Amino acid sequence: MIEVSALTKRFTQGRGRKARVVQAVDGVSWTAADGAITGVLGPNGAGKTTTLRMVAGLIAPDSGRCAVDGLDVAREPRAALARLGVLSDARGLYPRLTARENIVYYGRLQGMSTAAAAARAESLAHLLEMTPLLDRRTEGFSQGERMKTALARALVHDPANIILDEPTNGLDVLATRALRETLRRLRDEQGKCIVFSTHIMQEVAYLCDRVVLVAHGRTVAEGTVAELNAQAGQADFEETFVQLAFDAAEREGAAA
Numbered sequence: 001m002i003e004v005s006a007l008t009k010r011f012t013q014g015r016g017r018k019a020r021v022v023q024a025v026d027g028v029s030w031t032a033a034d035g036a037i038t039g040v041l042g043p044n045g046a047g048k049t050t051t052l053r054m055v056a057g058l059i060a061p062d063s064g065r066c067a068v069d070g071l072d073v074a075r076e077p078r079a080a081l082a083r084l085g086v087l088s089d090a091r092g093l094y095p096r097l098t099a100r101e102n103i104v105y106y107g108r109l110q111g112m113s114t115a116a117a118a119a120r121a122e123s124l125a126h127l128l129e130m131t132p133l134l135d136r137r138t139e140g141f142s143q144g145e146r147m148k149t150a151l152a153r154a155l156v157h158d159p160a161n162i163i164l165d166e167p168t169n170g171l172d173v174l175a176t177r178a179l180r181e182t183l184r185r186l187r188d189e190q191g192k193c194i195v196f197s198t199h200i201m202q203e204v205a206y207l208c209d210r211v212v213l214v215a216h217g218r219t220v221a222e223g224t225v226a227e228l229n230a231q232a233g234q235a236d237f238e239e240t241f242v243q244l245a246f247d248a249a250e251r252e253g254a255a256a
């Protein structure tokens, strides 16, 4: 389970009188349950990536709390992050290493033996249908190949919780379907807690058990697609999203 409560983060750009402050996250709260796929949705700049980076321990919040399976990411980072797999938007593979080496290296960083990490790389390659890629250097990999390698790396230590930032970015229709199927299996067969951010409404309808809508760094609505449609009085989730997220953002803007 992943819990985010009253999280805030601001960035300051520049110095002195020219300094500009951006309130990227402004008290966002949500919970993602085990055995469920939770989608975090919001307009550009709503604070989704910043929030997920705080959950992953990559940046520290100004205030508020993130917890993974009840472990506070700030207080017990090693224990909390050992229970988390992260697929970031940047992917961040080592280009001179093969896919296999990237996955095994990450397993070693997570405290696994080389043999255990190597065995896991094989089974994940099978699950993700990427066995032919394993011994190629990742330099020059296509978007889909990079995503599969990065996902295998994120899953190498078999974390109970997985966060994915725009995982289908740049993927073709078959790779997108394969990823969806993988996420469903991880949820249904292994009871993982999966959180992902996306801009693709179809993906939400296909995959998400629960949706968190964020705007201006805050949660503006939460529920199943059907509950949110009912709340907005819409049949189409895209209309619901525009109404709940963008109208909320406009109201916030007018009030500011």
Ligand SMILES: Nc1ncnc2c1ncn2[C@@H]1O[C@H](COP(=O)(O)OP(=O)(O)OP(=O)(O)O)[C@@H](O)[C@H]1O
Pocket: 011, 012, 013, 022, 023, 024, 025, 042, 043, 044, 045, 046, 047, 048, 049, 050, 051
């Ligand atoms: N390192 C940083 N320095 C300055 N501002 C930042 C930094 N990271 C994020 N921001 C700002 O914080 C706000 C939230 O950004 P974030 O990337 O979290 O949004 P997002 O919801 O993921 O957006 P998108 O859907 O466009 O990816 C934006 O205004 C962004 O410009």
